[in-house]
Amino acid sequence: MLHDSDLIATAAAQAAAQATDTADILAGERSVIETELADIGAATERYLHAFERGTMPEDICAPRLQALNTRAGQLKARHAHLDAQSEQGALNAPDPAALDHLRVQLTHAIASGSRQHLKALLAALLHEVRVEGPNTVRPVFKIPAHPAPPTDSPAVREPSRMVGAAGLEPTTSAV
Numbered sequence: 001m002l003h004d005s006d007l008i009a010t011a012a013a014q015a016a017a018q019a020t021d022t023a024d025i026l027a028g029e030r031s032v033i034e035t036e037l038a039d040i041g042a043a044t045e046r047y048l049h050a051f052e053r054g055t056m057p058e059d060i061c062a063p064r065l066q067a068l069n070t071r072a073g074q075l076k077a078r079h080a081h082l083d084a085q086s087e088q089g090a091l092n093a094p095d096p097a098a099l100d101h102l103r104v105q106l107t108h109a110i111a112s113g114s115r116q117h118l119k120a121l122l123a124a125l126l127h128e129v130r131v132e133g134p135n136t137v138r139p140v141f142k143i144p145a146h147p148a149p150p151t152d153s154p155a156v157r158e159p160s161r162m163v164g165a166a167g168l169e170p171t172t173s174a175v
Contacts, residue, residue, distance in 0.1 A: 026085055040068050040072045
């Protein structure tokens with residue numbers, strides 16, 4: 001998969017297009033929120049001016065101002081959430097040098113690395129595993145921006161045996 005640069009370029013282009021579409025949707029929603037916040041600000045000012053001039057009593061003005069303030073708080077929270085989503089959605093195409101480094105790591109791990117090293121490397125590349133049916137499992141890989149240098153350190157322990165029938169806790173005579 002890593003040697004097929006067209007596959008990676010196509011996947012990166014598709015992800016970038018999807019990210020652009022998502023960014024446009026988020027920007028549109030942020031714009032609507034900003035307009036609504038401006039309208040709420042203007043309405044709040046009108047209510048306060050009417051109250052200050054004595055043309056609107058407090059018992060009518062206060063609940064409406066409280067409702068406007070609550071709505072403004074909700075909109076500001078949603079706006080902050082959209083900003084966070086926009087920052088998370090920024091995608092960069094994989095660096096060719098990083099891909100070459102990753103190819104070397106995988107080739108080394110497959111050819112002469114320990115099972116622990118190979119398992120750690122694959123765990124770093126695996127984003128998720130989607131089980132779509134009884135006979136369909138799709139791994140989703142990620143390409144890290146800065147792959148770690150190869151190492152044979154036991155960062156991942158190779159499973160040695162299954163837990164026996166007694167389980168992890170000691171047996172008891174009776175409760």
